[in-house]
Amino acid sequence: MTDTSLRSSVLATVDRFCHEHVRPAVPDMELTAEFPENLYRKAGELGLFRMDIPEELGGIGEDRVLPLLAAERIARTSPAFAVTFANCADVLTPIIAKATPALSSSIVPDVAAGIRVPCISMSEPLAGSDVSAMRTRAVRVKGGYRINGRKMWCTNGSVGDVFVVFAKTDPDAGSRGISAFLIENGAPGFERGRDEPLTGLRGNPTSELVLEDVFVPDSHRLGEENEGFRIAMLTLDSARLNAAGMALGAARAALEIARSYALERQQFGKPVFHHQGLQFLIAELAAEIEMCRTVWFKGLDAMGRGAARETSAIASIAKLLCTEMAVRVTTECVQVMGASGLSKENPAERLMRDSRTFQIFDGTPQIQRLLIARHLVRDGLMTF
Ligand SMILES: Cc1cc2nc3c(=O)[nH]c(=O)nc-3n(C[C@H](O)[C@H](O)[C@H](O)COP(=O)(O)OP(=O)(O)OC[C@H]3O[C@@H](n4cnc5c(N)ncnc54)[C@H](O)[C@@H]3O)c2cc1C
Numbered sequence: 001m002t003d004t005s006l007r008s009s010v011l012a013t014v015d016r017f018c019h020e021h022v023r024p025a026v027p028d029m030e031l032t033a034e035f036p037e038n039l040y041r042k043a044g045e046l047g048l049f050r051m052d053i054p055e056e057l058g059g060i061g062e063d064r065v066l067p068l069l070a071a072e073r074i075a076r077t078s079p080a081f082a083v084t085f086a087n088c089a090d091v092l093t094p095i096i097a098k099a100t101p102a103l104s105s106s107i108v109p110d111v112a113a114g115i116r117v118p119c120i121s122m123s124e125p126l127a128g129s130d131v132s133a134m135r136t137r138a139v140r141v142k143g144g145y146r147i148n149g150r151k152m153w154c155t156n157g158s159v160g161d162v163f164v165v166f167a168k169t170d171p172d173a174g175s176r177g178i179s180a181f182l183i184e185n186g187a188p189g190f191e192r193g194r195d196e197p198l199t200g201l202r203g204n205p206t207s208e209l210v211l212e213d214v215f216v217p218d219s220h221r222l223g224e225e226n227e228g229f230r231i232a233m234l235t236l237d238s239a240r241l242n243a244a245g246m247a248l249g250a251a252r253a254a255l256e257i258a259r260s261y262a263l264e265r266q267q268f269g270k271p272v273f274h275h276q277g278l279q280f281l282i283a284e285l286a287a288e289i290e291m292c293r294t295v296w297f298k299g300l301d302a303m304g305r306g307a308a309r310e311t312s313a314i315a316s317i318a319k320l321l322c323t324e325m326a327v328r329v330t331t332e333c334v335q336v337m338g339a340s341g342l343s344k345e346n347p348a349e350r351l352m353r354d355s356r357t358f359q360i361f362d363g364t365p366q367i368q369r370l371l372i373a374r375h376l377v378r379d380g381l382m383t384f
Contacts, residue, residue, distance in 0.1 A: 067242075317372055
């Protein structure tokens with residue numbers, strides 16, 4: 001993206017939206033864990049889902065970097081709503097790239113306007129990190145496929161309207177036997193199941209999906225048959241940079257709260273910030289955030305230049321470093337505030353819980369290490 005004034009103006013709108021709408025919605029999300037439908041619609045009205053959608057599909061045609069920057073900012077106020085926001089772009093990537101023009105234009109403009117909630121579903125009870133172990137099966141029938149299976153941990157699944165669902169079309173071919181399909185809520189046999197009672201991200205449901213003999217016409221297959229794994233990979237690099245950015249946002253917000261608290265709170269006759277033992281800890285947390293931010297920006301830069309292999313390698317490194325950092329920083333920020341840090345009324349406590357989840361979706365730290373090692377074998381040291 002070259003239009004920096006447009007970028008600044010969109011991000012200023014995001015900041016205003018966070019201040020005026022997200023912040024007031026957080027207590028209710030924490031209390032009820034319900035999806036904030038009004039907040040979602042408001043984000044749609046403000047055009048926040050349009051950023052990287054092509055103009056002919058109702059977007060403003062910016063690159064993928066802008067929504068990543070926006071998600072980092074939203075996470076400073078609510079990681080849960082940031083995940084909802086980020087998930088939209090992650091789901092639309094395969095739809096825009098691989099759906100037929102007719103299917104795209106029947107789905108994408110409504111998502112861009114915040115009218116329909118999109119979801120993506122790969123994981124299953126027996127297939128988490130190992131996507132190729134999925135059991136959901138799509139069998140060819142006249143005019144399309146019949147799909148049977150059970151999916152797990154689908155972000156916004158219980159409130160979703162359109163779903164990119166992955167299923168095996170050639171069960172003996174491992175990851176090369178997976179295809180991607182677009183299923184709309186209401187399709188006979190398709191059921192949005194219960195929400196998992198996970199720690200963190202309250203207000204961002206993570207749900208089960210049940211598919212019983214769901215008919216999906218050929219027109220709703222994304223890309224070629226058995227191209228599903230490659231399609232999943234299309235979205236994973238930006239999804240990993242998204243998770244890294246949201247982790248940075250949460251860590252920064254927690255540090256801001258802890259810093260202010262430590263400058264106010266007096267013990268032994270002075271603000272606790274000025275006790276060197278605590279001051280050095282806070283300084284190290286700030287340094288860690290800045291170091292991780294540099295790696296993240298390197299990933300955004302690679303993505304903005306369209307350098308695919310470089311983006312992929314840095315996305316894994318950023319996901320690993322930023323999410324591990326966020327867990328450490330938010331936990332230490334709670335420590336800085338003593339008992340007050342543990343209060344449910346203290347946003348740092350929520351940020352600590354939310355940060356834990358960033359380490360799980362879009363590839364755990366163990367899986368990121370594995371991917372980084374693969375890049376090292378294939379491309380050597382990353383001296384991009
Ligand atoms: C909040 C949230 C939102 C999610 N949203 C979605 C979504 O929208 N769509 C979707 O499809 N999925 C989603 N998921 C699921 C997520 O992608 C999986 O949880 C993730 O891939 C890990 O799978 P798992 O939980 O089954 O863990 P497992 O794969 O069972 O792993 C268990 C442990 O083993 C480790 N491990 C696994 N394999 C290896 C290995 N080869 N080497 C070393 N260690 C290994 C893991 O790192 C982990 O510590 C979401 C999960 C969460 C928590």
